Amino acid sequence: MNILAVDSDKKALEDIRSILDKHRPKAECYYFMDPLAALAQARETEIDVAILEVDTPELSGMDLGRYLKELNPYVNLIYLNDSESHAYDAMRMHASGYVVKPGDEKDIRYELDSLRYPEIRKKLKRVFAQTFGNFELFVDGEPVEFKYSRTKEIVAILINNKGAQTTNGEIIADLWEDDADPDKKLSYLCNLRQDLQNTFTKHKLDGVILKQRGSMAIARDRIECDLFDWMEDPEHSKYKYIGDYMNQYSWAESVHAELDEISYDLYE
């Protein structure tokens, strides 16, 4: 869990630090007095919980919260304020909690224990990727329709890479095995990436694709996938590999050998 704490009062920030050290010792915590520096951090790290003072200079806690929600719609915002004056604004933003300062350890702990988007939510998976046999992507049990068939192939490539960031160049190399017209292909890839984003947004699947500049990855902890499950524990997985893997894609053939080897070891 990544926690961001922003308070322009150094003493208040130290108090938050000691509470988090005590009650969330395993969390990765980031502390800032400057809200703009905090935003810079949030652009590089997915933040799960943000504890924000409301009245910070230059960028208010409310505006910072809005920016953080654009970066991660499931961020838990916990506001700290001298009064209840912004509680309604916080509620309209669907903040997770609100503490009137000075507040105490009990108040912060209560908010941390009753997050709007608890970590367990990440374990509820709406997306199932079927790789054994033909590749198919399901959301809430229904196959996903993309505008372009190549878009589905991009998802297959990302799953085949098992959560590793995959560069545009690698995607292009898999989608089009020749190397003619690279500019045209990059432009087409942008359309496909937009189709991917449109489709995932339509299904409210924020955070399943992790984008970085020039590359993207599938968040493997947010989807159910027969390949991932089987590779983690081939013997006890509820899925069985029987020699078919993403049959419709030629680039997937190279993975067969790896899967076959695991499979042979298993049944020897």
Add this chain to the structure above:
Amino acid sequence: MPLTGNANDIDIREFYESIVDFAHDEKAQERYYSVMDSPTGRLNRDGSDETVRDRILKAYAMLFCEEAGLEPGECAGVDEVADTADRLYIGDMGYDPDHWYRMKYHFPVIDEDNYDRFAALVISDMNAGPLHEAAMNDGDTLVVGEADPLHMTPEQRRNQTVRSVALHAGGEK
């Protein structure tokens, strides 16, 4: 810098609106891509046909990327746009959504998928959007500060150099 060459039929106001509506309207996306891929009738330095996308990225480079060391007529790339997007303000320097340009228009991340759209938004806004109207009516124009304000100290941000930028009727800066 006018956007159009051979692409005379482009309605720049409609183009601006298609970018504003882009995230939630697939027809707006199609209009946007169609305009961006249309030729201007000019040639790039490498001899290829210049598109509206090229023209916009050249304009963006000229207006906002002076520190990037680009050659005259060179297009801004994803790095140049991403590195300069935080420096644009509406009216006055400020980091609330009314003043911070990329935040007002919801560009939390700028990458390969949207850097040209961000540049197109800025340029079309200056040509035919609220920034254009404000410039014509002596209102709030685009204010450009120094690059990378998020990694400045509060004092550095307060003391940064800012300038006002507007495209006049003839298209010159």
